Amino acid sequence: MEKNNITVSIVIVNYKTPQLLKACVQSIIDTTKQLSYEIIVVDNNSEDESEQLIVEHFPDVIWINSGYNAGFARANNMGIKVAAGTYIFLLNPDALLVDTYLLKMIKHHEELSKTHRVGLVTSRILSSIDQSLLIGTGIHFKGIDNEVGKNPFMLKFHNVFKAKQNKAKYDPYTMHYVNHEVDFVSGACALIKRETLTDFNLFLDEDFFLYWEDVEWSYRIKKNGLKNFFFADTEIYHVNSASTGKSDHKNAQVRISEFLFYNKRYNHLKFHFLGLLMRLNYFLNAFLLKRSKNDKALEELKFDKLLFNQYFYLVNTQYKGKKTKVRPYLKYGEENRK
Secondary structure (H helix, E strand, C coil): CCHHHCCEEEEEEECCCHHHHHHHHHHHHHHCCCCCEEEEEEECCCCCCHHHHHHHHCCCCEEEECCCCCHHHHHHHHHHHHCCCCEEEEECCCEEECCCHHHHHHHHHHHHHCCCCEEEEEEEEEECCCCCECCCCECCCCCHHHHHHCCHHHHHHHHHHCCCCCCCCCCHHHHCCCCEEECECCCCEEEEEHHHHHHCCCCCCCCCCCCCHHHHHHHHHHHCCCEEEEEEEEEEEECCCCCCCCCHHHHHHHHHHHHHHHHHHCCHHHHHHHHHHHHHHHHHHHHHHHHHCCHHHHHHHHHHHHHHHHHHHHHHHHCCCCCCCCCCECCCCCCCEC
16 A cells, blocks of 8 residues: 555554454554555564564554653654554554544544644554453643642542532543543553644654653643544453553552652642642641551552652652653662663
């Protein structure tokens, strides 16, 4: 197929999920017969049968070896930079498309573009294990106001005076069945026009190893005057965390990436103010948990404080200023490395 005739480039980052990746690629082929497309797989040094399996069964797939575990952002950028489609669609390797998913997504993007400057469009994500709703999209970027709200005295104030009672809460279990504008989208399935990425230089931030890069990406897209949207008329099925698992190690990496997002969002003064708020909340909550003898919650708080002490200000030191070269990742429990 001619490169200039491709409607959508589907970029998949793979890490040690060969069978899931194979099923994912097959689901794209089965459900995307109405569009011209290309599939680009960027492999993060899986060192397994992934490449052989995909190349053997799907010779048209563009396979890129990153050469090391490049994480989510850098690997996706590798795929995006060789993509030729009018649209770029990021998809996790443990996801499955259904019906005419991409055709519906692109048509919805086209409709939105008639009245809006569109950034990212995402959809509902269901667990392929139990069909439960997986939440990765929503409104409101976390930051200083969240930390103020977590203060025990503020929580008490809200309970007594019913503060913010009239402020509507975002309920994903309702809103994920309604088309609407959102602040941030899940990187597990995200559609964007390629010219939007290139014209605004909106590639993913390569300081992020795993987690929160999609939130930061969404934040930066909105800062450039674009809008992100949730499309409720279709869905994907997803094996959540297939390549990362669920563990304290994962939770720690999520928290480190959250600190990095705050560093990207706030200037030096606000970032350090947030750090002071967090320190105060650790102290107050530890005091209350000791009084109530809630040992489990206290241990969780101690672990979170340990992460804060080790990484919060390190993030600010390591990633301040403009990038002049590829910077090493902060990986939980490892030496910094590319």
